[in-house]
Amino acid sequence: MRVSNSVSRLADYYRRHGLGTTIRRVGVAGRQAFFAGRMVVFYCNLDEQRLRPIGVPNILAVKRVNTLAELSAEHLREMTSFWNPRLASRNIRERFDKGASLWLVEFESHLAGFGWTLQGRTIEPYYFPLAQNDVHLFDFHVFSHYRGRGMNPYLIDRILDVFATNFGGRAFIEVAEWNDAQLSSLRKTPFRCLGFVRSFSIFDHTLVSWRSGPPVLPFKELGVAPRVL
Ligand SMILES: CC(C)(COP(=O)(O)OP(=O)(O)OC[C@H]1O[C@@H](n2cnc3c(N)ncnc32)[C@H](O)[C@@H]1OP(=O)(O)O)[C@@H](O)C(=O)NCCC(=O)NCCS
Numbered sequence: 001m002r003v004s005n006s007v008s009r010l011a012d013y014y015r016r017h018g019l020g021t022t023i024r025r026v027g028v029a030g031r032q033a034f035f036a037g038r039m040v041v042f043y044c045n046l047d048e049q050r051l052r053p054i055g056v057p058n059i060l061a062v063k064r065v066n067t068l069a070e071l072s073a074e075h076l077r078e079m080t081s082f083w084n085p086r087l088a089s090r091n092i093r094e095r096f097d098k099g100a101s102l103w104l105v106e107f108e109s110h111l112a113g114f115g116w117t118l119q120g121r122t123i124e125p126y127y128f129p130l131a132q133n134d135v136h137l138f139d140f141h142v143f144s145h146y147r148g149r150g151m152n153p154y155l156i157d158r159i160l161d162v163f164a165t166n167f168g169g170r171a172f173i174e175v176a177e178w179n180d181a182q183l184s185s186l187r188k189t190p191f192r193c194l195g196f197v198r199s200f201s202i203f204d205h206t207l208v209s210w211r212s213g214p215p216v217l218p219f220k221e222l223g224v225a226p227r228v229l
Contacts (some may be wrong), residue, residue, distance in 0.1 A: 133169025
């Protein structure tokens with residue numbers, strides 16, 4: 001992108017959001033550039049997982065959607081309107097076609113966030129092959145109005161609970177190193193850090209480089225309830 005474009009986008013952002021938010025946004029962009037492509041991979045052993053019984057608050061509901069036909073037009077619109085709607089809709093269709101499940105978390109019947117799972121494989125090339133019972137969790141999103149209220153860890157806990165009860169295997173999720181919000185959120189779930197990784201795809205091959213770091217970092221004591229509201 002040309003420098004003049006970046007400057008005009010920055011000026012536009014400043015006009016709309018003010019100085020404080022613009023400084024914060026520049027900080028995030030710097031971190032994203034610095035940590036580009038560097039991910040932290042987390043795992044959870046579902047077969048030995050003693051997932052705690054979670055009291056389900058009445059105001060929260062988690063729903064699993066397996067086909068595009070099951071997704072309401074309103075939810076589809078909410079999921080696609082904050083990004084490029086055409087691309088987002090195409091992604092959603094492709095994911096369902098590949099057998100992925102969409103998980104919705106609703107707060108007082110309003111869509112608060114969502115995340116995806118795919119069993120036995122991943123949509124994109126991954127750092128290692130998955131076994132049949134393994135599940136990949138990806139692309140979690142909580143709408144800005146609901147952030148910081150434990151929606152994401154609650155949704156992830158519910159998903160892990162379903163897979164632990166029905167399949168065993170292992171669950172994997174990865175997060176960009178710069179993404180403090182998701183890193184902090186995952187600390188409230190049973191996920192543990194497997195390692196730090198960087199990958200490059202060339203033609204049909206993916207080159208993976210693991211960086212030294214704590215191989216197994218217990219991020220969370222089981223039994224600590226997630227903070228919901
Ligand atoms: C990452 C994300 C899913 C977390 O969802 P969440 O339901 O807000 O998760 P939590 O309630 O556990 O909050 C996680 C962290 O978000 C940050 N946070 C708190 N309030 C926030 C707010 N109003 N807005 C933004 N972030 C906030 C805090 O750092 C919090 O950590 P803390 O509880 O230790 O202070 C959400 O921020 C999001 O959708 N981000 C954009 C998409 C994304 O990055 N997805 C992850 C990649 S797969």
